Amino acid sequence: MNKxxxxxxxxxxxxxxxxDIIPLVPQTFKTYYEPFLGAGAVLLELQPQKAIxxxxxxxxxxxxxxxxxxPNELIELLKEYDNKHCSEFYYQIRGIDRDQxxxxxxxxxxxxxxxIYLNRTCYNGLYRVNKKGFFNTPMxxxxxxxxxxxxxxxxxxxxxNNSNIIFMNGNYREALETITQKDFVFLDPPYYPMNKxxxxxxxxxxxxxxxxxxxxxxxxxxxxxxxxxxxTNSECNEIRELYSNYNIIEVDVRRCxxxxxxxxxxxxxxxCNY
Numbered sequence: 642m643n644k645x646x647x648x649x650x651x652x653x654x655x656x657x658x659x660x661d662i663i664p665l666v667p668q669t670f671k672t673y674y675e676p677f678l679g680a681g682a683v684l685l686e687l688q689p690q691k692a693i694x695x696x697x698x699x700x701x702x703x704x705x706x707x708x709x710x711x712p713n714e715l716i717e718l719l720k721e722y723d724n725k726h727c728s729e730f731y732y733q734i735r736g737i738d739r740d741q742x743x744x745x746x747x748x749x750x751x752x753x754x755x756x757i758y759l760n761r762t763c764y765n766g767l768y769r770v771n772k773k774g775f776f777n778t779p780m781x782x783x784x785x786x787x788x789x790x791x792x793x794x795x796x797x798x799x800x801x802n803n804s805n806i807i808f809m810n811g812n813y814r815e816a817l818e819t820i821t822q823k824d825f826v827f828l829d830p831p832y833y834p835m836n837k838x839x840x841x842x843x844x845x846x847x848x849x850x851x852x853x854x855x856x857x858x859x860x861x862x863x864x865x866x867x868x869x870x871x872x873t874n875s876e877c878n879e880i881r882e883l884y885s886n887y888n889i890i891e892v893d894v895r896r897c898x899x900x901x902x903x904x905x906x907x908x909x910x911x912x913c914n915y
Contacts, residue, residue: 647680648793650766656682670825676813677829695809695816700756702810707753712798718754723788731780828872864914876908
């Protein structure tokens with residue numbers, strides 16, 4: 642396998658935890674499931690030949706579909722954006738979603754280019770929307786950004802087209818409906834809130850404490866059915882107690898998306914049922 646890296650920076654991305662996660666993945670499984678896909682670091686590292694992956698973020702899933710179907714056109718459009726990049730152009734592109742008629746009239750290609758462009762040029766690479774669903778992260782200050790990752794787009798496109806990958810855009814529960822005993826699932830949900838100020842809204846739907854308990858019930862069901870899973874989550878007493886009947890590994894992390902440098906180092910948990 643050729644090594645493939647994500648082209649997006651995503652809140653909670655698992656790139657830095659790959660050395661801790663990959664050795665825990667079963668050597669063999671039939672179908673790979675990932676119901677909270679994000680930037681897809683684990684998917685692209687494992688490169689399974691058969692996978693069902695999902696994310697609630699419509700624009701994110703659209704990026705993958707366009708990379709599969711129109712990689713060269715996407716690269717050319719991103720080159721245009723690269724040439725036009727400045728503060729005025731950034732806020733022009735960001736503001737398109739304020740006019741939903743205009744936004745919905747965009748082609749899937751244009752929407753994908755917009756998502757990648759904003760992701761590469763916004764502050765800290767943070768995909769964030771307000772309660773109305775409008776992207777509201779300000780422009781970043783990095784003058785040496787790479788807007789066009791031609792090599793990465795082509796490599797991801799080649800992998801997707803040479804594999805049986807189903808991309809879903811909905812509730813994570815729906816993505817697990819067809820899972821069987823011989824399959825494997827990697828779960829990277831929005832993390833358990835560490836305090837009242839914890840940021841829960843990276844898309845238009847919050848994932849709070851009630852959703853965390855619902856996910857635990859689903860993990861218990863997977864375990865009863867003999868389906869192997871790995872989950873990543875916050876390092877906190879609540880998660881330790883919630884998953885006390887499973888194997889828990891504590892790992893050190895550097896959080897790339899945090900306004901304060903002092904808040905960029907911490908610990909997370911890897912949970913598995915085998």
